Amino acid sequence: EAGVAQSPRYKIIEKRQSVAFWCNPISGHATLYWYQQILGQGPKLLIQFQNNGVVDDSQLPKDRFSAERLKGVDSTLKIQPAKLEDSAVYLCASSPIKGRTDTQYFGPGTRLTVL
Amino acid sequence: GQQLNQSPQSMFIQEGEDVSMNCTSSSIFNTWLWYKQDPGEGPVLLIALYKAGELTSNGRLTAQFGITRKDSFLNISASIPSDVGIYFCAGQSYGQNFVFGPGTRLSVLP
Numbered sequence: 001e002a003g004v005a006q007s008p009r010y011k012i013i014e015k016r017q018s019v020a021f022w023c024n025p026i027s028g029h030a031t032l033y034w035y036q037q038i039l040g041q042g043p044k045l046l047i048q049f050q051n052n053g054v055v056d057d058s059q060l061p062k063d064r065f066s067a068e069r070l071k072g073v074d075s076t077l078k079i080q081p082a083k084l085e086d087s088a089v090y091l092c093a094s095s096p097i098k099g100r101t102d103t104q105y106f107g108p109g110t111r112l113t114v115l
Numbered sequence: 116g117q118q119l120n121q122s123p124q125s126m127f128i129q130e131g132e133d134v135s136m137n138c139t140s141s142s143i144f145n146t147w148l149w150y151k152q153d154p155g156e157g158p159v160l161l162i163a164l165y166k167a168g169e170l171t172s173n174g175r176l177t178a179q180f181g182i183t184r185k186d187s188f189l190n191i192s193a194s195i196p197s198d199v200g201i202y203f204c205a206g207q208s209y210g211q212n213f214v215f216g217p218g219t220r221l222s223v224l225p
Contacts, residue, residue, distance in 0.1 A: 102207070103160075
């Protein structure tokens with residue numbers, strides 16, 4: 001079974017530029033998560049989707065971050081404009097069981113560097 | 116908001132030694148998870164705990180759900196080089212998403 005796919009794996013941009021990350025969850029997984037992991041810290045949830053609907057985006061900085069999962073499968077996370085403090089690894093995870101967040105499978109992440 | 120503390124922050128041990136690490140919170144949790152993250156990879160679930168006092172093993176790993184429901188412990192026996200990585204705890208209260216700790220970085224010396 002293929003795992004969670006993410007691209008790109010690395011991205012370097014200058015502050016105030018825009019960037020987008022893509023995630024393809026494990027086939028059949030209805031729940032999808034985006035996390036931000038700053039160096040030396042644990043992952044922090046940004047947004048949770050159930051199919052194509054948002055379940056929790058309470059920690060998403062909505063003035064610059066946006067995410068969508070239009071067809072309930074793959075998802076994109078966008079930052080516009082980027083700030084220096086957005087430098088982090090952005091992890092995508094998916095779960096097969098509605099409401100069971102303890103069954104998350106993580107992708108390898110996209111490492112973003114903002115200069 | 117809810118925060119988790121993990122100790123130690125990092126540790127260096129000799130191959131074959133046992134390892135203990137813990138995770139504490141000021142909040143009560145109903146579920147505790149332990150993950151391992153290798154460089155350049157996402158976290159991988161090691162053990163899940165659902166009940167206060169529960170002791171669960173996964174090979175050489177053993178984790179416990181603290182009686183107070185505010186802490187959890189992870190032990191690794193007879194460490195090997197592939198145990199190197201960062202170990203994260205994550206706690207969940209009912210109806211909430213998981214909160215991750217800052218991690219314990221483990222280095223194993225041959």
